[in-house]
Amino acid sequence: MSVVIEGLTAGYGRTPVLRDLDLVVAPGELLVVAGPSGCGKSTLLRAVAGLLPITAGRVLVDGEPVRGTSRDRAVVFQEDGLLPWRNALRNVELPLALGGVGRPERRARARAWLARVGLADFERYLPRELSGGMRQRVQLARTLAQGPKLVLMDEPFGALDAQTRAAMQELVVEVLRETGTTTIFVTHDVDEAVRLGDRVVVLGAGEVDVRREAILAAVMG
Missing domain, CATH: 3.40.50.300 (P-loop containing nucleotide triphosphate hydrolases)
Known part of the structure; x- marks a missing residue:
């Protein structure tokens, strides 16, 4: 583009x-x-x-x-903007859900991107349980999962x-x-x-x- x-x-x-x-x-x-x-x-x-x-x-x-x-066009800010009540997987899924992507596909895409940024073992962690760098990785996964x-x-x-x-x-x-x-x-x-x-x-x-x-x-x- x-x-x-x-x-x-x-x-x-x-x-x-x-x-x-x-x-x-x-x-x-x-x-x-x-x-x-x-x-x-x-x-x-x-x-x-x-x-x-x-x-x-x-x-x-x-x-x-x-x-x-x-x-x-996707924007990544200094503040990660993760929803505190959603775990890492569900945070990555959120924009896909809002875009109408079905649950099986959005879950698979979210898991694939969490794995790509090195967080495959942290999908059920809430933002408060993650370090600042890990939260930024979740934000990056959430951004790129949207394609x-x-x-x-x-x-x-x-x-x-x-x-x-x-x-x-x-x-x-x-x-x-x-x-x-x-x-x-x-x-x-x-x-x-x-x-x-x-x-x-x-x-x-x-x-x-x-x-x-x-x-x-x-x-x-």
Whole structure:
């Protein structure tokens, strides 16, 4: 799934956060958008997801303008959003159930994805019984079980310790490469950006920071 952003201006209230932004994401690419807090990273993700109205310009996903949310586009947030009264398996099943997938199929898909993220033995555990990294694995399984063509990740590992974060980074890259899912990953961490991205775009004050982007490109080789 391709993403083409043309002249995007978007924000909250009267002050735009993004200004006349142009960006292209190729099918299957893992693009990392890096930059300091307040530069527009999350605003960009919300605009692509269809969660935020666009003031000017347009966002095209596979050539079609974004006019709202879609099951083909999934968002992964820093907060895992798991329902505390549902175990890991039933949390992964939930969006499939809401989408009308029958119980046998959704249960099989949920179990397969929990196994893929290393949680086959934890399907009956409630969120409070899981570590932060394990909850993020459940969130990743829940997202990918839906079969999205585009995944938008908003600093999903920001609250994890360094060791768990590194393990999650490896898992995400491995799984997304396997599925060929187009991904836009937002982070303020330069090391994470270099480690994860096929390509890194740096934002600064709502625009592409060409100078810093060139420095990162040189570091990535």
